[in-house]
Amino acid sequence: MRINFLNGIGQFMIVVAAMATCSHASADGDIDLSQWTMKWNDEFDYSNDDLDKNWISQNGPTENEWVLSSRWRDNAVVKDGVLYLLSKKESRGGQDWTTGNVWTKETFGYGYYEARMKYAGAYGTNNSFWLWPKQGVGEGDKACEIDINEGHFPNIINTNVHNWTDTYTLPSGRVTHDDDQLHHTLHGSPDHKVDLKRPVYTRKVRLTSNNPASIHVSEFRVVAAEPGEGYSKGDNLAVLEGTDIETNGVFEELPSKSVYAIDGRENTRWVSKKHGPKWLELSWDKEVPVSQIEFRNGWLQEYGASKGEYRNLISDYNIEYHDGSQWVSVAKYHAKEVADYSEQWHRYGLEWDEDYFRFYFDGELFYEMRNNVCFSDTTILLSLAILKADIAGPVTEAIDGTSMKVDWVRYYTKRQ
Known part of the structure; x- marks a missing residue:
């Protein structure tokens, strides 16, 4: 170009x-879905009211110190087979922006997870497809977060695996934890x-x-x-x-x-x-x-x-x-x-088993890492956030009215 x-x-x-x-991957790295069985999916091919059958919505302020937006069911809208997580410049719940956030009522284990998405088309937005045990962490299990993608406009993919259980203190006094945050740019x-x-x-x-x-x-x-x-x-x-x-x-x-x-x-x-x-x-x-x-x-x-x-x-x-x-x-x-993921539909996937995490873009493997922390059932989350400190780029009025869009979410297990 x-x-x-x-x-x-x-x-x-x-x-x-x-x-x-x-x-970023050869044909050998493609995910072969013929070897998998789809166990759960949501195609969003229903009315907005029916979203609540499969998903729970946040309704209130966001406690995360880096998030500027409260999140509400009003900001999660199903229309024409697509879930829209909307961003609005409005003061509500003690925060100056609102966005949408939903998580599944069901829980899931090892398998292949995939969502077809578009980003919100502005800097400052965090477009997330991730796993977290909203049902709680069992005794002896780790509080494990798997970020399949915390996408940033225009085409940054962020993967991460957090171990929130085993924290430690740095010489500065800051308490932190193990993670594997990487910013991937597959085009350019x-x-x-x-x-x-x-x-x-x-x-x-x-x-x-x-x-x-x-x-x-x-x-x-x-x-x-x-x-x-x-x-x-x-x-x-x-x-x-x-x-x-x-x-x-x-x-x-x-x-x-x-x-x-x-x-x-x-x-x-x-x-x-x-x-x-x-x-x-x-x-x-x-x-x-x-x-x-x-x-x-x-x-x-x-x-x-x-x-x-x-x-x-x-x-x-x-x-x-x-x-x-x-x-x-x-x-x-x-x-x-070069590539605008707010204008283009792409598929973001994760293959998770007891040994590895393998991350996929449009069915092609682009990153893998060992699994030494995530072994218990989890929940699927879809969320749009507005981040402070320019973490996702500058927060401006350009965010108002943009949306993260999800065409479908699917979960597969490996055929025996």
Whole structure:
């Protein structure tokens, strides 16, 4: 996919290379449903009133400290064979937003779970298909949460397995627990390249983003348009001696430094702080001639079903240079142009047994992990939430009226 950008005064033509890829599994990794028996399903092919036959709805405020929305039965609506979980900008239950949340009356065990869904089409929303023992945790069992997908607009898949029983205290005093949170981006490319139609002369270049998760940048390059003091045409100006770099900070749980984005090595990377706006800015003590800006982002998975593929690809960015008085944009990118899961139906699946969790996208395996915590019956939940702290991106009025949509939910057990 090649996207052409022309700024408002027609001065630069920018080409961004961001090829869409989705080669996350081979045919060997497909789920073969002929080997499974469907034991339970809901196709939502009934009137709205009948939703309550299979599902229970939250009616009241949400106690989770990260959730800004109270959730109500009014926000869960069945229409034309689809369940809509609606977001509304309204003060109710002591919170400024409302959304929908439902869970099954039945409980389930090992098997294959799958839902066909669309995300709400705005940053700030958490579109969830997950498992949690709403019926309570039996004696000796773990309080286990399996997030098949906590999806973030436009195309981020979040998987996680939480062990909420065995908590521990960090040196900071914060009480935490074991989990396996991963942000998967199955469409897109790690490489982005911006070619300027004509060179610019500047002392500052920056990248800004509202990416919901941390940004992972292994290399950020600024290419010289012509020779200068200490460099030749085509050299990477980012590695010039004396280049200053500033960022919004680093994610403390990974070995990361801001300078890793411009150290000339692809086996290191800058990982930004997790929440809030993200940015990276380079500056020089004198003007440099720039013809091209390029970067590689994400992290390369080195294990499991998706070994050799990139994760945490950036969802949006704005690249700018400073003209001496103001910042001038030369390229903008949004991953919804590559894949927009709020406009596209996709299937999100989990195969769960006593040994493994295997996560599927449209029937193809993209991630697996060992099961050492979840062994007891659970409940299926579907929920839309609005999250604070930019966890899912900035919360704006654009959320109002959007909805997470569910076409169907199905549960299978393996044939003997």
